[in-house]
Amino acid sequence: EHNGVAQPPSGVGLDGLRRAAAGCKACELWEPATQTVFGEGPETARVVFVGEQPGDQEDRKGEPFVGPAGRLLDKALAEAGIERRDVYITNAVKHFRFTSTPKRRIHQTPGPEHLRACRPWLAAEFEVLTPEVVVCLGATAAKALISPSFRITKDRGQLIPWSLHGPVEDDEDEEEAPHQTWMLATTHPSAVLRTPDESRAAAYDALVADLRVVAGALA
Numbered sequence: 708e709h710n711g712v713a714q715p716p717s718g719v720g721l722d723g724l725r726r727a728a729a730g731c732k733a734c735e736l737w738e739p740a741t742q743t744v745f746g747e748g749p750e751t752a753r754v755v756f757v758g759e760q761p762g763d764q765e766d767r768k769g770e771p772f773v774g775p776a777g778r779l780l781d782k783a784l785a786e787a788g789i790e791r792r793d794v795y796i797t798n799a800v801k802h803f804r805f806t807s808t809p810k811r812r813i814h815q816t817p818g819p820e821h822l823r824a825c826r827p828w829l830a831a832e833f834e835v836l837t838p839e840v841v842v843c844l845g846a847t848a849a850k851a852l853i854s855p856s857f858r859i860t861k862d863r864g865q866l867i868p869w870s871l872h873g874p875v876e877d878d879e880d881e882e883e884a885p886h887q888t889w890m891l892a893t894t895h896p897s898a899v900l901r902t903p904d905e906s907r908a909a910a911y912d913a914l915v916a917d918l919r920v921v922a923g924a925l926a
């Protein structure tokens with residue numbers, strides 16, 4: 708049973724949103740998953756990182772980016788001079804989507820219907836946080852937040868003017884709609900982990916380089 712699209716309460720702050728999201732049944736992913744994995748971080752965070760969806764360990768622990776991808780992200784953030792405790796980290800979809808084999812649960816990329824159903828939670832998080840920079844980790848977040856035609860390989864590491872209501876058009880009147888937010892997309896830490904041995908160090912360094920751009924925007 709699911710009911711289509713999340714309907715976050717307003718004016719309740721991050722804790723209130725987290726409590727409400729715990730009971731979300733907007734898409735069918737709630738049922739096989741262990742729990743909703745809401746975003747984590749201080750309400751004062753100036754930067755918000757958006758991943759794809761919780762993984763196996765995140766689903767069990769109820770916290771984003773606490774598995775292998777999270778450990779790699781922590782290391783890359785530290786190397787770029789960003790403190791994890793200062794940032795807010797969340798996902799485009801807040802339940803783990805997987806198929807089960809007898810041995811393990813295998814991640815499945817969320818579909819457009821899951822992104823759509825979950826989007827109001829992300830919008831509500833942005834509304835409370837009013838971040839200066841939003842960082843998309845990987846193609847799923849970038850396609851959902853920037854454009855379906857966004858290509859990480861081509862367009863990564865660039866600060867793009869963005870507004871909490873969507874991409875800022877080039878021809879938009881600056882007076883009427885000044886952008887308040889920068890968007891930047893980079894590789895997903897899991898993609899770095901999946902990179903073949905011989906090029907993994909380079910993929911990691913490229914992630915750190917993009918995170919340094921984020922650090923620069925906050926300076």
Ligand code: URA
Nearest residue numbers: 758759760761771772
């Ligand atoms: N990958 C994600 O996109 N998000 C997490 O929280 C963990 C792994």
